[in-house]
Amino acid sequence: MTASPPPLGIADTLGREAIEWWLRETDEARLETLWAAADEARSRYVGDAVHLRGLVELSNHCVRGCTYCGIRAGNRGVERYRVSEEVVLECAHKAVAFGYGTLVMQSGEDYGITTEWMTTVLRRIRSETALSAITLSLGERPDGDLAAWREAGGDRYLLRFETSDDDLYKRIHPDLPGKVSDRMRILRRLQKLGYEAGTGIMVGIPGQTHASIAGDIKLFRGMDMDMIGIGPYLPHPATPLGQEFERRLAEDDWPPDQAPNSELMTCKVLALTRLARPDANLPATTALSLVNKAGGRAHGLQRGANVVMPNLTPPEEREHYEIYPEKAAVHETAEAINESIQRLLSSLGRTAGTGAGGRRD
Ligand code: SAM
Numbered sequence: 001m002t003a004s005p006p007p008l009g010i011a012d013t014l015g016r017e018a019i020e021w022w023l024r025e026t027d028e029a030r031l032e033t034l035w036a037a038a039d040e041a042r043s044r045y046v047g048d049a050v051h052l053r054g055l056v057e058l059s060n061h062c063v064r065g066c067t068y069c070g071i072r073a074g075n076r077g078v079e080r081y082r083v084s085e086e087v088v089l090e091c092a093h094k095a096v097a098f099g100y101g102t103l104v105m106q107s108g109e110d111y112g113i114t115t116e117w118m119t120t121v122l123r124r125i126r127s128e129t130a131l132s133a134i135t136l137s138l139g140e141r142p143d144g145d146l147a148a149w150r151e152a153g154g155d156r157y158l159l160r161f162e163t164s165d166d167d168l169y170k171r172i173h174p175d176l177p178g179k180v181s182d183r184m185r186i187l188r189r190l191q192k193l194g195y196e197a198g199t200g201i202m203v204g205i206p207g208q209t210h211a212s213i214a215g216d217i218k219l220f221r222g223m224d225m226d227m228i229g230i231g232p233y234l235p236h237p238a239t240p241l242g243q244e245f246e247r248r249l250a251e252d253d254w255p256p257d258q259a260p261n262s263e264l265m266t267c268k269v270l271a272l273t274r275l276a277r278p279d280a281n282l283p284a285t286t287a288l289s290l291v292n293k294a295g296g297r298a299h300g301l302q303r304g305a306n307v308v309m310p311n312l313t314p315p316e317e318r319e320h321y322e323i324y325p326e327k328a329a330v331h332e333t334a335e336a337i338n339e340s341i342q343r344l345l346s347s348l349g350r351t352a353g354t355g356a357g358g359r360r361d
Contacts, residue, residue, distance in 0.1 A: 006021050009275070010041060010278055011277070014272070025268070035271060037275060038275060039303065046279060046281065049353035051357030052307075053102040054311075059081065060078060063111065063176065091314075092129045094334055122153040156198060160202075161199050162205075163202070163208055169181075199229070208233075213269055217273055225277065231285035261291075262291065263292040267288075282306060283300075284297045284301050315333065
């Protein structure tokens with residue numbers, strides 16, 4: 001580590017060593033320069049509008065065994081649900097009424113969401129609402145599904161690579177029988193199909209080092225992603241990784257160079273990602289708003305983020321979409337969530353964006 005901070009470049013001028021140095025920085029006064037640089041880049045490259053994307057959690061059924069995720073197939077304690085076509089349409093109408101330009105449909109990797117069902121839903125949203133863009137985040141679906149949904153009106157697809165450390169990824173994200181998980185290939189496929197592609201990582205996964213996060217940020221730059229979601233890893237007690245996390249915490253037994261899953265570390269990753277990929281859409285994630293309930297979302301928006309995804313899922317279903325414990329505002333209605341986000345934007349002097357709010361608009 002050098003005595004004085006390395007310069008904060010933009011895009012390709014921000015080197016891996018500098019990124020790693022800043023990830024390890026803890027001096028508050030110096031970090032203020034990082035926050036200011038990220039905020040300035042955000043304002044210059046993507047403007048002051050905050051794009052609101054209404055989120056619908058379609059289903060918590062999942063075939064996968066991700067060791068971090070509360071809705072993994074192996075968690076027998078989860079009451080499973082799948083919303084109806086009508087519920088999705090109601091959420092889409094609500095998104096329009098609240099002035100959100102985009103609807104994001106997310107779920108576990110659930111093959112009960114058939115190619116045809118999703119195609120019909122996409123066509124109905126397109127013909128029955130004035131939404132500007134539709135985003136999907138339904139896991140590692142076959143190329144045929146991705147092509148059919150693009151054709152039916154899907155504009156964007158989110159698939160986080162979670163970590164660029166291959167060994168760590170294999171440990172936390174087991175393959176399905178006979179099918180190697182290759183999210184990088186799927187992301188390239190999505191781009192070829194004409195989707196705006198989004199990816200991202202969790203911060204502070206046990207075994208994730210500062211050096212590997214620096215590699216993730218360099219990769220974001222090279223991948224030309226439209227959207228990048230960055231949130232802290234939040235341990236879920238009914239998962240193998242959550243249990244490992246609790247044991248490590250109790251015994252203060254961390255692997256060398258372990259990156260913390262803190263608000264501060266997540267903000268550093270967010271700010272450095274803004275500098276590395278200044279034109280990308282970066283959300284202030286729900287997970288970030290949970291590690292600091294009072295200020296996490298505001299900090300995200302002041303340290304590089306320009307997107308918020310207010311939840312529109314009806315509370316009856318939302319409480320079962322527990323990917324991590326204590327999700328923010330789990331019992332709040334979509335109306336209450338919308339009001340609190342609008343208040344937050346006013347307090348920060350930012351406005352809600354209109355239209356699709358894509359990187360290429
Ligand atoms: N099934 C789809 C997929 O895997 O991309 C979409 C849903 S998945 C629940 C969405 C994201 O939630 C994952 O990419 C992961 O980064 C995040 N996530 C899951 N469990 C988490 C946890 N315990 N803490 C923080 N983020 C988590």
